Amino acid sequence: MGVIAVLTLALKQMLRGHGLKVCLVAALMLAILIKVAGDKIPDPVLIGVVLPASVSSLIIDFRAYYSMLRVLHMVGATPRQVKTYMLTPSIMLSAIYGVPYVTRGAVWVVPVFILSLTSSLIVMMFALRITKKGFPTSVAMYTQ
């Protein structure tokens, strides 16, 4: 299984889950909020809201992510493939959350993206940690 296959797998999983929908809805709401009253809200508050938003978008599909990480671990995926799998949803979600902030200037997009990516990767690292604890029943069954 190559990097492209892992990438496709992650994207397909995102499309099947609820995280992307949550992300799109939240990003739309944020875009309207920024448009309507963005100038009144202090910058740290406006940027800070991306943090729980990114975590929420990933955590809703958390079980799917960690079980797939287990599978990758089981089939002997290379670290590069695991990294690709972890980065794909994180980058996708962070990019979507960056869009509402474009209206406030391109300078805003960078810190928002970095913050969102960091929080998403923390969730993914957490999923990776759980992966090493054991295999789910279905996978165990598959390997028997």
Next chain:
Amino acid sequence: MNLSADFILMTVTYIVATVVFMYLAVKYAKTESLHPPERESGRRSSSVPRVTFLGKTTWVVLKNPLTLVIMTTVILTSLISGYAASSRTSYVAFNVESGHEFMQAVFIEFSHAIPKDIAEKSIYSLTRELNESEARLAWYARHVLDSPIKLRYGDYTHMIYVLLGLSTDELKRLLNISVQEGAHELLYAGISPTNEVNATVIAARGKVFNVTVKGIPGSALARAEIIPGVPLLPVQSYIGTKPVTPPPKYVLVGDIDAVNPLINVSRDTITDVLIVSGARSFSLHTLTQLVRSADISRVWFLNGRKLYVISTVQIPTTKSMVVALLSSATATVLCLAVASALLPSLKNLYLRLSIQGMPPWGASIINTAYTMLVALVPGIIVVLYSYHYLGGVSAFNSLISAVITWALMFTYLSLKSKPPKLRTDVYSPPSQRYVIFLGRKEITEVVQEISKSLQGNEFFELLEFESRAQGNEAVIHARLAYIESWGVGADMSILVTNTDEGTYVNISCIIWSIEEVSEAIMNNVLALLLSRVVGRLKSWELSQY
């Protein structure tokens, strides 16, 4: 000791409330202590007080790291809602009778008595562009006293609660009475209008003033209006739209210079100002701005036949409400996402607790306590912050966001975390085993028919098919991949046995998945596969008759 009736009443109320509360607390404690822990038997008691049990369970749920995400979301969205709040000054408009001599008039009531020069500065934004030939200002000192002063003449003593200080021009205009400037004459409705008496005014701390008091008709004083719709006597309250003013017998009227010294305030202290203009000099927008910026309690604005009463009460704008609702929606979407990640562990916990005897309402209480602690308490803290630093409208907006988020999250958790009911919606998964009896068949034909059912299948791709027939028995093993979903498949074991009565087919099927897919999907796949094989065998047998 001078104790007021209010003080005594409130003290008694507090004491009664405290006693009732303590009685209920003692009663509850006694009820709980009827089942003491069985210490002597060495066993741990199972009758742990309910409150402790619910508290500990709530704490277990609270310790989940996801709680932090919910709290952060609520705090940030409530802050956004608070910061983005905007308000406008509220006003009401009335129609008044026409026929007054000026086109526009503004009567400004200051929050408290202030020196005239400070008042002039407060309203400078309004008066700076006024044309002096078309506009005029009149100052008023209308004092409502907390403790009355006494007016004494002859054998009579009257209590005075209101002092009205007007300029001589306004006295002439409103009451049609000429008072000599600096003559220190006062007017009182309790004396016959034709009379004039020498009296003494006994002010606070026993200070005595000798004054001349003239009579005025009480009805004229009660009817007098500064501008149409605004009574001369200070308005105490309203019954409907009708203002309630103090009775004229409690009011002493005079020139400002004569009235102010009676209550020991400087002669230039005023409480209100009237600005009249023959041209269109004022706008509603300017006046609402003035109310927001200066220390003013109310502004009356007469514009032709319309009288506007502009108060200091701020009300949220439509835009502000939209922001509050948007913040609530954002917070709700994020919180529900986290809550749905929390649900499996929560349901598992409730199921285990209900097996151990937790009543059904226990889950509701834990849900209420949990959502209140993670959504409502941070929300209230933000509301208090907003109220203190941003104002009432911001606090109101934050409150709306917090409450909506909490209500929706509570509803979602309550609905989704309920343990399955035993009667109505009990879940019955499809069986993993299926046995079918056919008329006596050749073993190889049955195996061939099963193989055909698995091969030409639009839902499954046959990965492996193994069979072995020996004597009256055949064993089949098949592995299939579910085409509609990646990583989902089935392992199927079939035993075909020929007996004297007929052919016996025992199908056993296990669905597996590489990913964590839902139980509902797995059951659907199982039902699809079983029905495929069973249906094929049944229709094959029917075709042979």
